[in-house]
Amino acid sequence: MSPRKRNEAASQCLLPLEEGDPSEERLQSLVARVSDEALVHLLQYGYAIVDNALPGELCATLRQELDTLLEQGQMWDSQSYSLNEGALHHNICETTLDYLEARAHAPTFAEIEKDQGLLRTLRRLPALRGLSMQHLRLQVNRGNGGCYTMHTDSGVSEPDRADAVQVLRATALFYLNEGWQEEHGGELRLYPYPLPPVRIAPLSGRLVLFEPRMVHEVLPNFHKRYCFTLWCATSMTSSAASSTFLNVETMTDFEAASSACINFRRSLGTLSPQLESVPSPLRSLFFSEVRPLLVRYVFRDCELQSACRSHDAGPQKDLMLQGISQYHQKMKELNPAWFRLLLELLPSAATEPVRAHDRGRVGPSELARLVTQHCPWWEHSPDAAAC
Structure with a gap:
């Protein structure tokens, strides 16, 4: 199927937008700005960029509230892992509205956290119909080379008193940087493997x-x-979360991680017969849960560089870098050399057209295309089966 036809088919799977009360939504522009094309791109490639999602006046108000939070001591220094465990990210401060008296200093952000516009929009994707809540994180980067190490956001929260947990399903990152120029830096780099990395400028309203x-x-x-x-x-x-969310990010054997995914899907009755027929270790490419592992191996030098430059010097940083290096070495020891080489070829091959004399053979470019086409970042829900 051609990319155009795939886009058309995906567009037909979008659900109608739920009705909401615009008077209760601070982010009214989102509903109009997040187009069908953006949602289809999000579904197919795992990310989407929406420019001018926030009006300039709102961006200015939010910048002012962030400055106030910083001046009033309502932010903490960003760290890897949890507080008091990881190395500091230098020159980066963060906060939530529940920290100290932050909510009192950020009334507009408090309105945004209650806003349902984004959730209603994302629920148009059948795989995200279950979205029911959102959590706000605010950040100021002072400059001076401040950066944030390679990581994922996925996870399950600790259970509350009613044994309820939150399973993170989508990340929405908003930028407020008026007059951004390339020399300012601070770009977001995404790794939509097997596609090559994407570098995104932090433009105001984006x-x-x-x-x-x-x-x-x-x-x-x-x-x-x-x-x-x-x-x-x-x-x-x-208990429901444990049957819907599988975390294999600490594993180093790609085939073992794939087997865990197969057993997980088999227990849920969602394992595709076609996927079972993919030979090992190639099948690890077709599980979205395994993608972070593959990225950490293929871009291992980038991960070490990212961790090194984003943290303050000290024993915690040294231990972290040592642990990352050992993780990469275990991947090298446990996985076949030919497959590791293939993994490294895929991002550049993904941008190459399939040559006529290669048709009928699965080379790196065709393999990257197959993975992108048949391995969605979000697992289809039962409501999306027809798609």
Whole structure:
């Protein structure tokens, strides 16, 4: 099927937009700006870019509130992992509205956190029909080379008193940087493997949507940089979450990770017979859960560089870099050399056209196309089966 026909088929799967009360939604422009084309791109490639998602006046108000939060001591220094465990990300401060008295200093952000416009829009994708809540994270990067290491956002929250957890299903990153220029830096780099990395400028009013399992990083920044994130989640019991979310990111054996995915899908009755027929270890390419592992191997030098330049010097940083290096070495030891070489070829091959004399044979470019076409970033829900 041609890309155009795939886009048309995907567009037909979009659900009608739910009705909402515009008077209760601060982000009214989102409903109009997030087009069908953006949602289709999000579904097929795992990310989408929406320019002018926020009007300039709103961006200015939000920048002012972020400056106030910083001045009033309502932000903390960003760290890898949780507080008191990881190395500091230098020159980056973050906060949530529940931190200290942050909510009182950020009334517009408080309105945004309650806004349902984005959730209603994303629920047009059948795979995201269960979105029911969002969590706001605010960030200021002071500059001076401040950057954020390669990571994913995926995860399940700790259960509350009612045994309910939040399963993160979509990341929405909003930029507020008026007059951004290339020398300012601070671009977002996404890794939509097997496609090559994508570098995205943090322009004011721009919204970047992506699947939380997609590896991403913030490149060195040399000018004050403002952004905020809405993490969109599904609420369910902890037992239900364990049967819908599989985390294999700590594994180093690609085939073992694939086997875990196969067993997981088989237990749910969602395993495709075609997927079972894909030979090992090639099948690891067709599981979205395994993609972060593949990215960390293929771009291992980038990960080390990213971790090194984004953190303050100290014993915690040294331990982190040592752990990353050991992780990469285990991947090298446990996976066949020919397959590791193939993995490294795919991003560049993905942009090459399939040559006529290659038709009938599956080379790197054709393999990258097959993975992109048949391995969606979001698993189809039962409601999306017809798509």
